[in-house]
Amino acid sequence: MIRTHAAGTLTAELAGQPVTLAGWVARRRDHGGVIFIDLRDSSGLVQVVFREGDMAQAAHRLRSEFCLRVVGTVDRRPAGNENPELPSGEVEVTATELDVLSESAPLPFPVEGAGAAGVGEDARLHHRYLDLRRSEPARILRLRSRVNAVARRLLDERGFIEVETPTLTRSTPEGARDFLVPVRLQPGNWYALPQSPQLFKQLLMVAGLERYYQIARCYRDEDFRADRQPEFTQLDIEQSFVDQDDVIELGEEVVAALWGDLLGVEVPLPIPRMTYAEALRRYGSDKPDLRLDLELVDLTAYFAGTEFRVFQAEHVGAVVMPGGAAQPRKTLDAWQEWARSRGARGLAYVLVGEDGELRGPVAKNLSAEHLAGLPEAAGAAPGDCMFFGAGPRAEALAILGATRVEVGRRCGLIDEDAWRFVWVVDAPMFEPADTAAGAAGGWTAVHHPFTGPNADWTSRFDKDPAHALAYAYDIVCNGNEIGGGSIRIHSADVQQRVFDVIGLTQEQAKEQFGFLLEAFSYGPPPHGGIAFGWDRVCALLAGTDSIREVIAFPKTGGGYDPLTGAPTAITPAQRKEAGIDAVPNPR
RNA sequence: GGCCCUGUAGCGCAGCUGGUUAGCGCGUCGCCCUGUCACGGCGAAGGUCGCGGGUUCGAGUCCCGUCAGGGUCGCCA
Numbered sequence: 001m002i003r004t005h006a007a008g009t010l011t012a013e014l015a016g017q018p019v020t021l022a023g024w025v026a027r028r029r030d031h032g033g034v035i036f037i038d039l040r041d042s043s044g045l046v047q048v049v050f051r052e053g054d055m056a057q058a059a060h061r062l063r064s065e066f067c068l069r070v071v072g073t074v075d076r077r078p079a080g081n082e083n084p085e086l087p088s089g090e091v092e093v094t095a096t097e098l099d100v101l102s103e104s105a106p107l108p109f110p111v112e113g114a115g116a117a118g119v120g121e122d123a124r125l126h127h128r129y130l131d132l133r134r135s136e137p138a139r140i141l142r143l144r145s146r147v148n149a150v151a152r153r154l155l156d157e158r159g160f161i162e163v164e165t166p167t168l169t170r171s172t173p174e175g176a177r178d179f180l181v182p183v184r185l186q187p188g189n190w191y192a193l194p195q196s197p198q199l200f201k202q203l204l205m206v207a208g209l210e211r212y213y214q215i216a217r218c219y220r221d222e223d224f225r226a227d228r229q230p231e232f233t234q235l236d237i238e239q240s241f242v243d244q245d246d247v248i249e250l251g252e253e254v255v256a257a258l259w260g261d262l263l264g265v266e267v268p269l270p271i272p273r274m275t276y277a278e279a280l281r282r283y284g285s286d287k288p289d290l291r292l293d294l295e296l297v298d299l300t301a302y303f304a305g306t307e308f309r310v311f312q313a314e315h316v317g318a319v320v321m322p323g324g325a326a327q328p329r330k331t332l333d334a335w336q337e338w339a340r341s342r343g344a345r346g347l348a349y350v351l352v353g354e355d356g357e358l359r360g361p362v363a364k365n366l367s368a369e370h371l372a373g374l375p376e377a378a379g380a381a382p383g384d385c386m387f388f389g390a391g392p393r394a395e396a397l398a399i400l401g402a403t404r405v406e407v408g409r410r411c412g413l414i415d416e417d418a419w420r421f422v423w424v425v426d427a428p429m430f431e432p433a434d435t436a437a438g439a440a441g442g443w444t445a446v447h448h449p450f451t452g453p454n455a456d457w458t459s460r461f462d463k464d465p466a467h468a469l470a471y472a473y474d475i476v477c478n479g480n481e482i483g484g485g486s487i488r489i490h491s492a493d494v495q496q497r498v499f500d501v502i503g504l505t506q507e508q509a510k511e512q513f514g515f516l517l518e519a520f521s522y523g524p525p526p527h528g529g530i531a532f533g534w535d536r537v538c539a540l541l542a543g544t545d546s547i548r549e550v551i552a553f554p555k556t557g558g559g560y561d562p563l564t565g566a567p568t569a570i571t572p573a574q575r576k577e578a579g580i581d582a583v584p585n586p587r
Numbered sequence: 588g589g590c591c592c593u594g595u596a597g598c599g600c601a602g603c604u605g606g607u608u609a610g611c612g613c614g615u616c617g618c619c620c621u622g623u624c625a626c627g628g629c630g631a632a633g634g635u636c637g638c639g640g641g642u643u644c645g646a647g648u649c650c651c652g653u654c655a656g657g658g659u660c661g662c663c664a
Contacts, residue, residue, distance in 0.1 A: 029627090034622065052621070056621090063615095083623095086624085106616090109599090114625045119599075122655090123597090222662060223588090223662060226657085226658070341660080557656075
């Protein structure tokens with residue numbers, strides 16, 4: 001090694017010892033006759049002193065982020081000059097030899113010191129290698145490595161086998177759009193990048209592995225959000241001869257190990273469970289944020305027979321904003337704007353005065369008797385504001401659920417330090433096809449077409465697809481879905497009935513999933529699993545809002561990589577060689 | 588694809604109802620400085636105001652279009 005010690009590890013115990021350090025110039029404080037350099041390496045910082053004569057002259061030309069080798073001795077700092085902010089603050093290194101390993105051009109943004117905190121994301125990603133020299137981004141990458149290690153250790157201890165599955169695979173028409181890769185050796189034919197290892201992990205169960213896991217890269221060609229990237233990572237797990245409780249138990253162990261080992265947070269087990277229907281009814285969301293106690297109120301029955309047209313709807317619900325009656329008109333108008341920006345027509349409200357009198361535009365439209373019992377029915381007290389959502393049930397619940405969280409945010413009702421986990425179970429198997437694209441029948445699978453019906457519905461899911469429930473479960477943390485999975489179908493009969501419901505003919509099923517169905521003709525074991533959204537899990541553990549912070553080289557919303565400039569055009573020669581425009585030979 | 592916000596020096600931002608030479612902080616460059624740790628002092632350089640068009644005597648500012656980034660809804664089995 002070029003160095004003998006790491007900069008951040010030097011302490012008074014080493015006083016008097018010669019050391020050789022290697023790292024970067026974090027900051028320079030040039031006093032003419034004496035020059036201080038904060039030398040940074042991956043372990044931290046130490047102050048290096050260059051005194052008069054040759055050493056001071058040599059140090060004078062140092063600049064930020066020059067890469068150095070420094071030989072010197074560890075000295076206690078003069079009394080009164082210690083820096084308690086630094087772990088190495090009791091000592092400094094008096095330089096006797098300086099070797100500039102490489103110089104740095106002027107920086108595109110401040111790496112250290114004042115202004116380093118406020119750098120825009122674009123600049124940071126363009127020079128991500130400089131961004132990662134900074135302590136916080138570096139901390140996050142190190143944390144992610146430990147997140148992986150904790151998961152691997154736990155799964156290894158429980159007999160799981162880490163298997164790598166292909167990233168060049170077959171395009172399957174359901175689900176998200178695939179990224180496609182042309183194949184030079186078979187012009188006109190294309191690989192797809194996997195949206196997840198779903199089909200392969202099921203094949204591994206047929207293969208008798210029984211316990212599989214993988215930290216797997218997945219690819220989906222969809223529009224991006226703050227919490228989405230075109231390539232992202234899942235902790236993918238699958239197990240044979242298990243039921244839903246077994247998978248949930250394992251998922252809880254993973255969560256408890258991560259939060260316990262990395263944050264010192266004890267997650268009380270078992271994690272509570274809630275049905276999908278209950279989550280929607282009480283919180284207006286399939287990923288409820290339980291840091292907030294506030295619940296929705298169903299007033300559909302209460303308003304039955306109302307003459308107020310807006311409330312003549314499939315569903316009428318309310319959420320109460322404590323103390324909300326004091327909001328000025330301008331703020332209440334802003335709520336309307338907020339609701340419209342989320343696709344709602346508006347957000348009806350009734351204010352409960354301190355005197356109990358009900359005010360607001362909607363109050364005038366309600367009958368005296370509906371008005372009289374309203375605060376009690378909604379659970380509102382004097383001084384509160386009642387917000388109402390009315391319309392088709394799913395839409396009304398969606399806006400009410402969003403309002404609930406927004407109320408919690410504005411009223412400071414959310415405990416930012418809390419970790420509230422919940423399993424959302426008994427998800428519906430199917431949803432009407434018109435809300436999702438591409439299905440030929442009247443129904444489409446909510447999860448994927450291999451998700452098994454739960455015990456209650458095995459015999460009759462195809463008779464009442466609208467209400468059929470699956471052995472499908474999501475784990476939610478503070479309002480974020482961090483993982484989800486299901487018990488898969490291993491019976492050919494059940495599988496065929498699911499295909500029938502979603503309108504998939506035998507020919508289509510064979511065309512799309514033939515290899516899986518063939519495998520399933522050779523004694524497939526009952527199996528199920530779970531996949532964690534690993535980027536989101538890491539972001540939560542790191543305490544950051546954006547998953548970009550936990551990805552070494554993330555892309556922007558348009559799928560652009562600001563560092564490499566990918567994607568790029570290709571040359572006509574590349575295009576020809578890749579066979580992009582070729583017509584595939586029939587097989 | 589819809590809607591909202593942003594785009595001014597290397598970085599972060601200001602620029603009021605249109606007005607003469609577009610400012611501030613940090614950074615950069617030069618000189619000075621022997622105990623600083625966001626060191627300090629003096630001086631200097633650095634800008635097609637994202638791009639295109641329009642209104643106007645005059646546009647960073649107003650209008651239209653467009654591009655890029657961020658957010659959000661749709662979408663994401």
